Amino acid sequence: MLQIIRDKLTGWVAAIVLGTVALALVLTFGNVDTGFLPGSPAATVNGDDIPLDEFRRIYDQQRSQWEQNYRTQIPDELAASIADSAIGVLVRNKVLTQYVANQGYRISDPEVIQAIEQNPAFEVGGSFSRPAYKDLLRSQGLSEQRYEYDLRHGMEINQFVEGVGYTAFYTPAEFRRYIELDGESRAVEYMLVSTESRLDDIEISDEQVTGYYAANGSLFQTDEAVSLNFIEVNFDEIFEHMLADEGEARAYYEANPTEFAGPEERHAQHILLSPGEDEQATADQAAGLSVRLQAGEDFGQLAAEFSADTGTAKTGGDLGWFGSGDSPAPEFEEALFTLQPGDISEPVRTEYGFHIIRLEGIRDGTAKTFAEVKDELLVRLRRDAALNQYGELLDELDDRALESLDGLEPVAEAMGLALGKVEEFTRTGGEPLGYTPELVGTVFSIEVLEDGENSRVIETEEGRAVVVQVLEHRPPTTKLLEEVSEQISVRLRGDEAAVAAATAGEELLALLNDDGSAQSLAAEPGLDWVRAEDVKRAAPDIPPDLVAAIFSAPRPGSATGPGYAGVVLGSRDYAVYRVTKVTPGKADLYSLEDRDLRKQQLAQQAGAGQITALVENLVNDADVSITSNLLGTDSNLP
Numbered sequence: 263m264l265q266i267i268r269d270k271l272t273g274w275v276a277a278i279v280l281g282t283v284a285l286a287l288v289l290t291f292g293n294v295d296t297g298f299l300p301g302s303p304a305a306t307v308n309g310d311d312i313p314l315d316e317f318r319r320i321y322d323q324q325r326s327q328w329e330q331n332y333r334t335q336i337p338d339e340l341a342a343s344i345a346d347s348a349i350g351v352l353v354r355n356k357v358l359t360q361y362v363a364n365q366g367y368r369i370s371d372p373e374v375i376q377a378i379e380q381n382p383a384f385e386v387g388g389s390f391s392r393p394a395y396k397d398l399l400r401s402q403g404l405s406e407q408r409y410e411y412d413l414r415h416g417m418e419i420n421q422f423v424e425g426v427g428y429t430a431f432y433t434p435a436e437f438r439r440y441i442e443l444d445g446e447s448r449a450v451e452y453m454l455v456s457t458e459s460r461l462d463d464i465e466i467s468d469e470q471v472t473g474y475y476a477a478n479g480s481l482f483q484t485d486e487a488v489s490l491n492f493i494e495v496n497f498d499e500i501f502e503h504m505l506a507d508e509g510e511a512r513a514y515y516e517a518n519p520t521e522f523a524g525p526e527e528r529h530a531q532h533i534l535l536s537p538g539e540d541e542q543a544t545a546d547q548a549a550g551l552s553v554r555l556q557a558g559e560d561f562g563q564l565a566a567e568f569s570a571d572t573g574t575a576k577t578g579g580d581l582g583w584f585g586s587g588d589s590p591a592p593e594f595e596e597a598l599f600t601l602q603p604g605d606i607s608e609p610v611r612t613e614y615g616f617h618i619i620r621l622e623g624i625r626d627g628t629a630k631t632f633a634e635v636k637d638e639l640l641v642r643l644r645r646d647a648a649l650n651q652y653g654e655l656l657d658e659l660d661d662r663a664l665e666s667l668d669g670l671e672p673v674a675e676a677m678g679l680a681l682g683k684v685e686e687f688t689r690t691g692g693e694p695l696g697y698t699p700e701l702v703g704t705v706f707s708i709e710v711l712e713d714g715e716n717s718r719v720i721e722t723e724e725g726r727a728v729v730v731q732v733l734e735h736r737p738p739t740t741k742l743l744e745e746v747s748e749q750i751s752v753r754l755r756g757d758e759a760a761v762a763a764a765t766a767g768e769e770l771l772a773l774l775n776d777d778g779s780a781q782s783l784a785a786e787p788g789l790d791w792v793r794a795e796d797v798k799r800a801a802p803d804i805p806p807d808l809v810a811a812i813f814s815a816p817r818p819g820s821a822t823g824p825g826y827a828g829v830v831l832g833s834r835d836y837a838v839y840r841v842t843k844v845t846p847g848k849a850d851l852y853s854l855e856d857r858d859l860r861k862q863q864l865a866q867q868a869g870a871g872q873i874t875a876l877v878e879n880l881v882n883d884a885d886v887s888i889t890s891n892l893l894g895t896d897s898n899l900p
Contacts, residue, residue: 305349305888307356312349314889320348322703329689329702336689349888357880359415362422369417377413397653400660400719426869438849440864441857444799445847450812451793452804452839454831455767460759466751474750475743482746483738485688488705490732491670492682492695495659497652497725504651506643514639515632522635524627525586530598531561531579531622536570536615548609548616555606561620570615579620585627590614656719656727663716663729670716670731683733695730698722705730760834767828767836774826774838795843808837815841 304317324344328336336344379390383398399409475482515522533551537544551564562578569575589595591612601607601621609616655677662673674681684692687705691697701720709715710732717730770789794804801809811829818825818841826840849857 303889305353305356305886307353308360308885310356310360312352312356317345317349317352318707319703320351321345322707323699324348326689326699326702353884353886353888354877354881357884358419358422358877361876361880362415362418365422367418367422369414369421373417374410374414377417378410393649393653397656400656423869423873426873437861437864441849441852441860442846444860445851446813447796447798447845447847448812448841449793449795449843449845450797450839450841451791452808452812452837453770453789453791455763455770455789455836455838457756457759457763457834457836460762461755464755464758464762466754466758470754471747471750472743474754475746479740482741482749484736484741485690486706486738487686487688487736488711488732489683489685489734490687490705490730492684492728492730493659493663493670493674493677493679494682494722494726494728495652495655495679497648500651500655501645501648504644504648506640506647508636508640510643511636511639512632514643515635519629522630524629526627527583527585527625528598528601529583529622529624530581531565531620532571532574532581532594533561533565533569533579533618534571534615535568535609544616545609545611548618552606552609552618555618555620561606580622583625594619652725659727659729660719664718666716670729673716673729695722695728701728701730705732711735756834760830763834763836764830767838771826771828771838774840775823796845805831805833805837807831808839811837812839812841815839817844818842 303311304314305312321344324347325336325341328340328344378384378395384390384395396406399406404412535544535548535551547568551568555561555564565579566575569579571579574580584595584598586595586599589598591614593610593612594617597607597610597617598619598621601619603621603623605621607617607619609618658677659673659679662676663670666673671681673679682694684695686692687695689702689706691702695701698720701722704710704717704720710717710730714732717728719727719729721727794801797804797809797812799809799813804812808829808831811827815827816825824840826838828836828838831837852860
């Protein structure tokens with residue numbers, strides 16, 4: 263069955279395709295296990311293995327992303343948590359995949375083919391390219407078989423998820439409550455007790471710094487780093503030196519005349535019937551006119567008598583010439599371009615009403631001369647030749663790097679490529695290679711880091727690919743006290759200032775709830791009440807964590823006393839606030855379109871909850887065996 267897909271795809275690229283390859287990452291749904299990857303299992307679910315390589319791939323991606331975001335090496339505890347999360351995702355994907363298969367969800371070969379052909383990552387010059395498809399999969403370490411398997415099962419899961427979302431049930435009372443909460447607004451008064459304003463009053467001693475360093479030395483580690491050799495292949499450099507002559511361009515022009523003929527155009531007439539209150543009656547009228555036209559009545563006379571398009575009715579419904587994309591509606595164009603001259607369509611429903619279309623004629627577009635397209639063709643031929651050379655170099659580089667037992671120096675010499683070196687490459691990358699999760703994951707993989715192997719080819723950005731060889735590994739070490747003393751001092755001052763702000767805030771809160779008056783705060787400089795009458799859940803001018811606290815607070819009158827509350831914000835400031843009024847959302851304040859959107863959102867939420875509950879039940883009922891001590895963590899899954 264998979265071979266059928268590959269045979270079908272091959273037909274699209276029988277000739278050389280000119281243009282630029284969209285060198286983008288290939289993303290597959292959920293990393294569904296296929297059994298095609300080698301290695302011992304990370305887990306077994308109802309007798310089906312989840313390969314260890316699959317677990318490592320997800321774990322390395324998540325770990326690299328965290329280290330890129332925070333620009334530091336991940337703590338061991340968090341790494342263990344990520345490992346648990348990764349194996350948990352794989353187990354849940356596996357039980358859901360098994361369930362979907364048992365329920366009979368199936369995606370056909372044509373649907374898989376269509377999904378592949380419509381993926382922009384596989385296009386060259388706006389059309390699907392099989393070489394680009396193969397190259398991109400190879401750059402991600404995926405075979406065609408693996409990708410097509412993943413894609414099919416991901417589409418089956420999507421089919422199931424969408425079906426649950428469309429059929430999810432909620433009551434009118436639930437929708438009313440949803441609208442009340444979604445549109446709710448609150449009147450509030452609040453003040454912020456600043457942490458920053460207290461920094462100047464805080465002094466940190468050397469003893470405090472030394473004590474903190476002694477107790478928390480593990481927080482001040484150097485980055486894990488390597489030095490490495492690399493060989494790079496750059497598409498832009500290849501293209502810059504690629505030549506193409508006018509003879510090649512003319513030969514291509516003469517061999518592909520239709521490519522330069524311009525778009526086909528079609529001359530159309532139509533009769534438009536606008537639907538009134540009774541759409542079925544209009545549909546029946548259109549069907550009746552269609553019968554009369556098929557019986558031979560004059561199209562122009564019926565258009566003049568019945569068409570709601572007053573601009574064309576007097577000219578027999580003549581719309582003039584249309585090229586692709588020029589029609590008034592997609593449904594109209596789809597019908598028009600299936601007709602032959604003289605044909606009359608069945609009634610076609612668009613947003614404007616019911617159309618009956620007659621095709622008057624077809625004409626080819628105006629052909630461009632060779633002089634008009636010569637420069638474009640020369641660039642395209644150069645790009646196509648450069649693309650071929652780029653792919654050939656990557657294939658050769660991949661093979662030679664994997665076969666070489668003496669590092670990358672003999673590979674660079676044999677291929678005539680430059681051998682580069684990076685002295686400091688960490689889990690957040692290093693210049694000139696930059697950062698990608700795949701690059702970092704490969705550099706710090708067991709095979710490259712510990713076993714000393716050359717890497718496979720890695721795409722670092724569009725049109726750039728490298729192989730790497732680790733020369734030296736430098737594990738993280740604790741920095742010297744003098745290197746981090748200022749950093750510790752700043753941290754301790756911030757901590758003490760935050761405590762001082764929270765303490766002051768709690769004292770103010772107690773005073774307010776004791777007498778309910780803001781007069782007791784008059785002596786505190788820099789404290790001002792802010793009053794807002796119509797605060798929404800997405801209020802842009804109030805700190806998000808304060809908004810969350812405001813909408814979690816009890817309604818006025820439901821608490822004893824004045825009802826003031828306090829919260830420590832992410833900024834480390836302390837907020838004192840009180841909700842004074844709550845106004846529920848009302849359905850009549852929403853447009854029809856907005857209400858329909860809210861209904862869809864509520865159905866999706868209900869569906870997501872149902873799927874989550876289903877997956878958890880499937881996991882609880884499944885026979886799950888997880889390999890212990892995966893990357894130093896014992897999973898907490900059952």
